[in-house]
Amino acid sequence: MINKIQLKNWRSHLDTDLEFTSGTNAILGPMGSGKSSVMNAICFGLFGTFPDLQTRKIKLDDIIMNKPSVKNESQISVDFTIDDKTYTVMRVIERNKGTTYSEIREGDKLLDSPNAQRVTELVEKLLKINYELFSRAIYSEQNGLDYFLRLSRGERMKRIDNLLMIDKFEGARSNAVTLRNRLAEKKDALQSVADIEDFKELKKNLDDIDYSLKKLNETKSNLSKEFDEKKINMKSLEKEVKELEGIEKTLNTLNNRKNSLEGSMKEVKHSIDNFRKDANDKTLDVSHEELKDTEKLIKKHQEELNKSRKEQEALTRNISENETKIGFLESKIKEIQTDISKKLELENKISSIEKEFGKNLIQALEKKKEELEAIQRTNSELLTKIEQTEESLSKISKTHDKCPVCESKISTERRSSLIADYQDRIKSYNGSLKENKEAFAALKQMVKETGEASKNFEIYSEKIKEFKGIEKEIEEKKKDHRTLIEAVSRKKQDLEKNRSGISEIEESLEKSKNKQQQLKSAIEKLIDLKDKEEKFSNLENQLEELNKEISGCSKKTSDKNLEKLRITLTETASRISEISARINGLVEIILERENRRKDCQIKIQQAEKQKEEIKLLESLVLGLKIFEKALEKTQTQLRENFVDTVNYTMDQIWPDIYPYKDFGSARLGIKERDYILQVQSSSGEWIDVDGIVSGGERSIASLALRIAFSSVLAPQLKWLVLDEPTHNLDSKAVEDLSETLKTRVGDFADQVFLITHEKTLENAVTGQLYRLSRNKELDDFSRIEKVN
Numbered sequence: 001m002i003n004k005i006q007l008k009n010w011r012s013h014l015d016t017d018l019e020f021t022s023g024t025n026a027i028l029g030p031m032g033s034g035k036s037s038v039m040n041a042i043c044f045g046l047f048g049t050f051p052d053l054q055t056r057k058i059k060l061d062d063i064i065m066n067k068p069s070v071k072n073e074s075q076i077s078v079d080f081t082i083d084d085k086t087y088t089v090m091r092v093i094e095r096n097k098g099t100t101y102s103e104i105r106e107g108d109k110l111l112d113s114p115n116a117q118r119v120t121e122l123v124e125k126l127l128k129i130n131y132e133l134f135s136r137a138i139y140s141e142q143n144g145l146d147y148f149l150r151l152s153r154g155e156r157m158k159r160i161d162n163l164l165m166i167d168k169f170e171g172a173r174s175n176a177v178t179l180r181n182r183l184a185e186k187k188d189a190l191q192s193v194a195d196i197e198d199f200k201e202l203k204k205n206l207d208d209i210d211y212s213l214k215k216l217n218e219t220k221s222n223l224s225k226e227f228d229e230k231k232i233n234m235k236s237l238e239k240e241v242k243e244l245e246g247i248e249k250t251l252n253t254l255n256n257r258k259n260s261l262e263g264s265m266k267e268v269k270h271s272i273d274n275f276r277k278d279a280n281d282k283t284l285d286v287s288h289e290e291l292k293d294t295e296k297l298i299k300k301h302q303e304e305l306n307k308s309r310k311e312q313e314a315l316t317r318n319i320s321e322n323e324t325k326i327g328f329l330e331s332k333i334k335e336i337q338t339d340i341s342k343k344l345e346l347e348n349k350i351s352s353i354e355k356e357f358g359k360n361l362i363q364a365l366e367k368k369k370e371e372l373e374a375i376q377r378t379n380s381e382l383l384t385k386i387e388q389t390e391e392s393l394s395k396i397s398k399t400h401d402k403c404p405v406c407e408s409k410i411s412t413e414r415r416s417s418l419i420a421d422y423q424d425r426i427k428s429y430n431g432s433l434k435e436n437k438e439a440f441a442a443l444k445q446m447v448k449e450t451g452e453a454s455k456n457f458e459i460y461s462e463k464i465k466e467f468k469g470i471e472k473e474i475e476e477k478k479k480d481h482r483t484l485i486e487a488v489s490r491k492k493q494d495l496e497k498n499r500s501g502i503s504e505i506e507e508s509l510e511k512s513k514n515k516q517q518q519l520k521s522a523i524e525k526l527i528d529l530k531d532k533e534e535k536f537s538n539l540e541n542q543l544e545e546l547n548k549e550i551s552g553c554s555k556k557t558s559d560k561n562l563e564k565l566r567i568t569l570t571e572t573a574s575r576i577s578e579i580s581a582r583i584n585g586l587v588e589i590i591l592e593r594e595n596r597r598k599d600c601q602i603k604i605q606q607a608e609k610q611k612e613e614i615k616l617l618e619s620l621v622l623g624l625k626i627f628e629k630a631l632e633k634t635q636t637q638l639r640e641n642f643v644d645t646v647n648y649t650m651d652q653i654w655p656d657i658y659p660y661k662d663f664g665s666a667r668l669g670i671k672e673r674d675y676i677l678q679v680q681s682s683s684g685e686w687i688d689v690d691g692i693v694s695g696g697e698r699s700i701a702s703l704a705l706r707i708a709f710s711s712v713l714a715p716q717l718k719w720l721v722l723d724e725p726t727h728n729l730d731s732k733a734v735e736d737l738s739e740t741l742k743t744r745v746g747d748f749a750d751q752v753f754l755i756t757h758e759k760t761l762e763n764a765v766t767g768q769l770y771r772l773s774r775n776k777e778l779d780d781f782s783r784i785e786k787v788n
Helices: 035-047 116-127 131-138 153-164 166-196 199-278 284-357 361-398 412-466 470-556 562-657 695-713 731-743 759-764
Strands: 002-010 013-019 023-028 073-082 085-094 098-106 109-112 663-670 675-681 686-688 719-723 751-756 769-773 783-786
Touching: 002 035, 013 035, 023 035, 023 759, 035 073, 035 085, 035 116, 035 131, 035 719, 035 751, 085 116, 098 116, 109 116, 116 131, 131 153, 131 695, 131 719, 153 166, 153 562, 153 675, 153 695, 166 562, 199 470, 199 562, 284 361, 284 412, 284 470, 361 412, 562 663, 562 695, 562 731, 663 686, 663 695, 675 695, 695 719, 695 731, 731 759, 751 759
Parallel strands: 023 751, 023 769, 719 751
Antiparallel strands: 002 013, 002 073, 073 085, 085 098, 098 109, 663 675, 675 686, 769 783
16 A cells, blocks of 8 residues: 655655545645646655656656756655555655665665666565556556557557467467477478488598508608708708808908098098198197187176176166056056046035035024924824814713713704804814914925935035145146156156167177187197098008908808809709798698598498487477467466456446446457457447447547456556546436446445546545645645645
8 A cells, every 4th residue: 555655846746745545535726736746746755757758758857847946856755555564765866867875774774776767676575566567457558548459459468468478478379389480490401401412432431541542652652852951951051052152142241341441541542632722831739829819808798798698678668666656656646637527526516415405404494394393293183173172062962961071051043053063163173284284395305405405415515525736636646747758758768778779799709709709610620630640550550450351251261152042942842842831832731631530430420320310309399389379378268367357346336337238247358360459249249448438438448448457467566546537427327437436346346546627526425535726827835725
């Protein structure tokens, strides 16, 4: 039993708590009041989804409250009892994040969290149903009572078979057919191979292969012997050729070095001659002395340049600082000019106030207040006189021949005269009072205006004091501004002269540096000349040593023919390659023959095994055919048993929910591989509900089917959820449905949830009744009223 549900920020529900009992519980309200949201929340709390979310009519973020205020998180909690144990499921949805937390508790004990899928699996285990079964058998969503009738023929059988898990038997039967076909194909293939193979031919082939292998191995042995002899001879030749090639290579290297040395000597000799021409008979010492003088001059120019640049930086900094001060003064002058304008404006305002109210505002204000008090006193006196005169008038009007004051007798004429006099007095007093009130209102407005003017006068006067001495200050700032302008102009002239002097120093410095570079280059050439002369002497010594080595190598090769040895080596290598290729070819042929021999042996061994395997496959194919028939018969029997149980249940409840006599019962039939919902006419004929009966009859038949499905498919729960079940029903059918839900629902359901706008169904409630309301024009929250 579902005991309680809590909704926070769920669609239009801000913070809703609903408690339920056994029997029929109803949630009543107009369209858009949030009724269906409650049932969707129960479904989501238990299984993490509901039909509109499952079919993607809405997104998860749409569940979180958007109106009248936008929330970022929604929370749902469902409390239910199974087998005398109470469980609570809680789920949290965050905007743009989905379901961020889920938990399930048994009492205060946490069973699982925070994974939504694991929590759903535990709920399904406890309830012994999944979402698909709950949404199709127990929960009839709004306008979804006839869900199974709206499905196409093939789809209807598929969905109901899925609820019964008959589809698993069909899957097993389909797999069995596939396996049987594969085994039959394998048997036929083995039979085909067994028929083709000739065992005598296989034995003859084996003998031929053995003889061929003997001859091939003899040829391979002879070639291997020759290969080894040639290999030894080739190693000796390779050693001799390698020694001669080494001497020849050394000789070539020595000749190349000789040629290189002779070229280097020629190049060095040419460089020495050129250096001697460029030196102009200058010695190294003279060049070094001239370089020192040039470097002293460069140092002097550099010092002058650094000094001038420091002066330039000081001038630039001074100009920049003064220009900053000038900018500041200009900004300050503008501010003071603005303040002068403000002061002038305030003085004009004070002048206007004095012109309108006079110079002594406080005295004028006090005088007006005294006048107000005088009028108030006069009005109080007039009201007292009016009250006294009216009292006298009232008394004399009630008496006939006595004076109300002294109780003496008065004539009728005197009494009439007194009444007229009192009335005239009252009229006069009221006239004066009216004039005084008008004068009071005008004087009060004048006091208010004078007070405001006096207050403003004080404020303006205080503000003017803030601007004291401002004219003198602006003159001082302007004087400072002119002084700085003149100073900046003088510094800029000095800066220009400084820049000119720096250019002249830089030009002299550049000339000295060029001369310094030329002297350094000349000194380097003189040093290089000395090095080259020493190098030339070394090269001459190296050339003499090379000539001796070349002569020694030439003597070692004079008595041997290297080319003839190379030809002999090449012929030997060619013969070795030829023999190796023949041996490799023989190895491949021998390997191929041995593989063929092995294949023949394997085929002979496998022949008998194939016969045994064919017998086994024939036995398995026959067994699978029997298994297929059994599965098909089981599906048919399960459907028939299910239909019989559903029809028995519908036959029991039909008289309770259908108020007329034209249809005596309803049933679920199987026709042309599909489930058909039918009703029985008074003549005993069974008529298809789909497309023939009226909308109301169709709805009641669908309701009966839903109740039967709930009782048969989820007997352990005995829950039923009906969202707007009165669609297409007339008033009598609605009244009978109400009576059934009230008095006879306990026979097939322990707990019913009724979502409706139909007030007649209030009479059906045996559990809790809630009325929902919501001001849709203001996008208000859903309001809950618990009726009982």
